[in-house]
Structures are given as C-alpha cells and as structure tokens.
Amino acid sequence: MQRRQSVKTQKQPLQVHHKNQTDLSAWRKGGRIDPEKNVQNHQTPNNQKNDSKQGSLEQALSYFEKVQDRVSLKKNSVLQKHLTTVESIALQSGLPPEAFDVLLNVALSGKLADTVNTRLLKSLLPASVIPETSVVSSVSWLCVSKCSGNIQLLFLRWLIAVFDFIDHKEQLHALYGFFFSFLQDEKMCPYVCHLLYLLTRKETVKPFRIRRLLDLQAKMGMQSHLQALLSLYKLYCPELVTITLPGKMKTYFKNSEGPWKAGINTVRRRNQENSPVFQPLFLGTAQPQSRKRKWNTQLIIPASSTNTNNLEEDEKKNRVDLYSMSESFRVEQLQTFSQLLQNIHRLEFPSQMGSVLTNPLLLHYMNCIKDESIYLRLYYWMGQTLQEECTWCTVDNNQDEEEFKDFLETVYKTECFLQEGFSSCEEFLYKSLPLWDGFCCRSQILRLVSWIPLGSFSEIKSHLYDPLAQFFFTSSLYFKCSILECLKELLQNWLNWHVIHLDSESDSQVHSSNTTHSELLNVVAELIHFVGWISTVALRLENNPTFLLYFILDFYETACDMYLRYNLPLLIMPPAGVFYPALLSMDSVSLNQLCYIMYRYRTNLVAAKENELSKKETVQFRFSNQTYQEYNQYITAMVGCLWTSSVFQKDIHPQGLRMDDELLKKTAVQEFKNSFNIVYHPAMMGYAVLFLQQAWPDDTTFNFSLIKGKKWNWYLEYLYAHDLKGLKVFIESSINRVSQASHSKAGNVQV
DSSP: HHHHHHHHTTTOOOOOOOOOOGGGGGGHHHTTTHHHHHHSOOOOOHHHHHHHHHHHHHHHHHHHHOOOOOOBBBOOHHHHHHHHOOOOOOOOBBBBBHHHHHHHHHTTTTOOOHHHHHHHHTTTSSSOBBBBHHHEEEEEETTTTTTTHHHHHHHHHHHHHHHHHHOOOOOHHHHHHHHHHGSSTTTOOOOOOOHHHHHHHHOOOOHHHHHHHHHHHHHHHOOOOHHHHHHHHHHHOOTTTOOOOSSSOOSSOOOOHHHHHHHHHHHHHHHHHHTTTOOOOOOOOOOOOOOOOHHHHHHHOOOSSSSSSHHHHHHHHHHSTOOOSSSSOOOOGGHHHHHHHHTSSSSSOOOOOGGGGGHHHHHHHHSSSSHHHHHHHHHHHHHHHHHHHOOTSSSSSSGGHHHHHHHHHHHHHHHHHHHHHEEEEEEEHHHHGGGGOOOTTTTHHHHHHTTTOOOOOOHHIIIHHHHHHHHHHOOHHHHHHOOOOOOOHHHHHHHHHHHHHHHOGGGGOTTTOOHHHHHHHHHHHHHHHHHHHHHHHHHHHHTEEEEEEEHHHHHHHHHHHHHHOOOOOOOOOOOHHHHHHHHHHHHHHHHHHHHHHHHHEEEEEEEHHHHHTTSSSSOOOOOHHHHHHHHHHHHHHHHHHTTTTTTHOOOOOOSOOOOOHHHHHHTTTTTGGGSSSSTTSSSTTTHHHHHHHHHHHTOOSSOOOGGOOOOOOHHHHHHHHHHHHHHHHHHHHOOOOSGGGGGOOOOBBBB
C-alpha cells in the first residue's frame, strides 16, 4: 500500500514531452488554454469534434485516476461509459502519452475486475510515443502482486508489442534483473525471454544468469525462447556459454502482438492522414513517415534521453566531451560519417533493429564491426516481420500488398548495401515460395532470391529450384526471363562472396556458413546445370525466341569466366539444347553473344591448362576431360559452320548438325554446305546484303559468291565495324589464318 501511495503522490501534471506528437497528444495542454483567447480562435466542426473527444477522454482519465474501491462493470453505468470512451478514442486516433500513466496504474493495481483490466490493456494503443516513466511505474505494481497472473501476462505481451514506441529505455534496462526473476513462471517464461531478448546488452550477461537459463532448459527441455536468449548470451560471451546451440535461425518467440497490432496500424494511418504535424523522428533523414505497417514503427528511433531539455544539455556536453570513451554515443546524435569513425567503438546500437535498414551510417557500422549479436537481433526481427506480414501466407493482409512490397524492397536494398543475403530472408523464401502465386510482389521476391546465401545443394534444390521450376515452366515468356535474370544475379553474388572471403580469410575460415570449397563448387555447378536444364526446355516450349535466348546467354557470360574473373576452378559448358539454338539463331546479337562466350571459355581453359602444366599453382580441383571434350566439339561445329562450311561433315557432337550428303541433297537447297557461314548465315545475311550494296552499288542481283578473296577480308572488317566484337575475338582466337594467301580460300584454315 505504501508503494501505491508513493506512486500517486509522485504523479506530475500531464505534460507534453515529445515535440513531434499529434494534436491529440496535447489534449491536456489544450484544456488549459486561456478561455478569452480560446473564444477568439475560429472553431471548425472538426476542431469542435476533437475538443469533445479530448474532453471525454479527460473525464474518463480523471475517473480512473480517482477509483478507490473495487467496482463492478455490470452495475456501474459510469464505468461502462468511461471504459467505452477510452476504447473508442484509442481505436480511432490512439492515446496520448499522458494517458498511459493513469490507465496502466489502474489496470495493474487490482482495483477493477479482470474483464475491465483486460479491456483497458488491450486499448493501450499509442498515438505517438509511450513515456518510459509510465512503464516503469506500472512495472512497480508487479512487485506487490495486486493483479492476477493473466493480467501480468497480458501486460508483458503489451510491453513487447509496443516496445519500439517507448521513448527511452535506460530505466527499463535497469530493471533487467527484475524481469529475469519472472523466468521461474512457466506461463510467463516465453514472454519474459522475449522481453529480455530485446533488453539484453553485453553487460547484462552474467554467469549466474547463464546457469539459471541452463537449469531451466534442463527442467523444461529445448524450448525455443530459452535457446534464443542463450544464443544471444553466447554471442556476447562465448566463453561463458559452452553448450552447442542450433545454428539455424528459426522463429524463436510466439507472436505477442495479436490484440494490438491491427489497432496500432489503423491508428498510425489515420493520424498521418488527418494530422499534418505527425512527423516522427527519423535518424539522419528529414523525410516524413510513409504509410507503413509494423516495420515503419521499427524504423522510428526515439531519443534515448529522459526529455528534450536533457537531450539539448547532453548535446552541449558532447561538444566538449565528444571523444570520451567512458560514455556511449547515442544513435540520434549520429549524423555524419566522420562522427561514425570517431565514435565507432562506443556507439550504442538502437533497440529497434528495423531502424538499421534505412540508415547508411548504421549499415556502415555493421560492415565495420562484425558484431554477431547485431546480426542475430536483425535476423530475428526480420524473420518475425516477414512471417507475420507476408500477404500470401496470412488471410487478413491482402489489402497491404503495396506496403509489404515496399518493405521487401527496403530489405533488398539493405542486402545490396551489405553485399550479403540475410538468412532470415532465405528461410522466408523457402517457406513462402511453395505458397506464392507468382504475381504478388514478383519483382521483389526474385530480387531477394538473388541474395540467398550459399548453402547445401539438397536444401536449395528442394526449397528453391523445385518451386522455381514449376513457376518457370508454367509462366509467360517474360516471367521466364525474369527468373533467368534472377539466377544470373544469384550466381554473381555467390562468386563475388567467394572472391571476397578467399582474399580476406584463410582456407579453414573461408566459408562462415560451414560451406567447404568442394561444397561451394558443387552448389555452383548444380546451379549452372539447373539453368541449363530449364533453358533447354524453355527454348523448346517457346520455339527459340531471341528474347529468351538473350537472357540465357547472358547467364553463360558469367559462367564462362569463373576461373579467371572469380578464381573458382570450375567451368561448365552450356548444354547442346542451348548451344545449337544460339549457333543457328536468326538474330546476330545472339550469334555474337555465343562467339564471345566461346572465346571466354577458350581463354579460361587455356589459362587453367597452362597453370596446371607449369605448376604455378596447386589446383586441387582440375577441370574434367569432359569439359575439354565438349569445348572441342562445340568449337569444331562453330568453325565448320561460320568459316570452313563443313559443319555437316565435321560436327561430331551427339546432338550436332552432322548429316549425310544424300540427305542434304534431298532438301533441294543449293550450296547447302555454305548455308551457315558468315555470309549465308540467316543472322548475318542482312550484313552481307548491305555490304554488297556498298561494294557493288550497281549490282542488284545480290550475288553473295562475290564475297571472296580480298572482298572476304573487307567483309570481315565491315562486320567488325558494326560492333560484332564477339565474332571478332572468336575468329582471331580460334582460327589460324596461316598465310596472307589463305585469305582468298575460306577453307584453308587450321583449327
């Protein structure tokens, strides 16, 4: 009782501490306006309506503040009226900061029935921020056990749901030990672990707390919420937590936001639409808050000082003591990159991990300081958000597709900035792709796929390749091209990751995801084989369109250069179902792409063979003879097709163009041997016609046989001048023209 009286005697007049609050948050201040001055103000109907709401809310809070004895809801119409007022205003526009002190105290004091207390706690929806002092005052009621266990549990759930709306958290951090003592309650333990997870700092990790968690785990078994807290403790103090914990991220905590989530989102949208002064504090940006859901509540970084005046005083102090290492550097003070460099080792990372996504300075910090606890917090928050907000995994979020799309775009940009994918996104994709319709957030989903981290092939095949293959074979041409582009970027990201880690770490530590060098080769090889398979099928289904062929060859432009450009001893030739459609393509762009790809294959294979013979480097994984054999078969077909006009006789590939002369004669095609050289090839014939028009302007017969001897050389120069650089490097590297006299004979070549 003495504690309850002290709480009341310390109660201060309701004030406004946050300068970025809504008009509603100033309702008490508005009630003190001078009446004479107020009469002079022009009152619109909306203002009068708001004044009426403010007056009703003030009366309701005054009533709850004065409640002394236990009151029955059924027999008290006044209580019903004021309770309904609080609920309706909370759902319409949220409660101002000053209301939480009164409502939390009455709900946790045990003066009212649990049904009333439950309704009050479920109506605690913030319009802007929640004062930390109100939360600390309400926590004090848990010491005297005036409220029931169900109300205590509901209060903890509310505290977790609105954690990011609390303006400051220093006093809450001081209560860490108090919250830790509630772990012994089995019902409250999951929610206490969740709250402790949000509050944990390195200095709060103590040996006795680790022992307590281990004892609870031995008693309760491998509970996910205990594993979460132990994982965070182990990241901060690995020498104290010696047990092996699951390394794979998963959903650690139950969803605690059910009663408040929808209401908070509704209030946030209404307040932004109706109040032009609703501008939350963003770190390092002056942009107004967009209409977002939960992740934008996370993107707000409230000031960590006790009030605005203290913040200003601290800023003045920091101008003098900026480089002091005895104090942490608050996030809201971080405005420039130079400040980050000067204070990087004493920067206090925000509790709201979602705020990291939109702040380049904090992302730079993550890149510089490899603090695993930060990544663990971010992965947990992101995994929870993706799971709860996915519009095709839940039935009640269909109207929020645009907002979810914006969030996925933000996550993708963050991955691009950090140059690495998030494991939480990987798990989200693996779980959601089988349920995806292929249309919702298509661009964002495919972009996230391109940043999936390296993993085991069996997992990637079952969770990624199989769902993508179903979409690929049943989708439109443009969707097929989008998937191919996505897989090309995935390959590039894996190769870039390999190069970075190969240069920066030893072989035993190259792959932080426990991926060995041989596993890396296997995973990359399977990706290339997968693309080759779906590309072959797609070309048959779509009848070899040039548009699709461009994206397929674009993928192989990366695959053909893995040895020299990315230092990966792996080369895989495209399947015949891709090579021959490109070789016989009607489009010169595709043929030019193929020539460049074969040139790069040759360059990489020659370099690998030279290094192997000279023993300049020890290559543990050598290219198989099958790779060299396939290359020789393809190069023979290309030279016979484009240069020597002997492809029908010399192509030795099992799926190649070799045909008997008798069969060719039955086609009734004249000069069938020359059908695919650089003059008669369907992709090159347009250039040949234009060349003839310029070389023989008076000849209208288009006699292609005139292009021989010196004219052949002129024709080559004409082709090179039209940006067919792939054709140029292929001919110069793969065809030896042994003498100047041989220029006059197209067949006198040595391959």
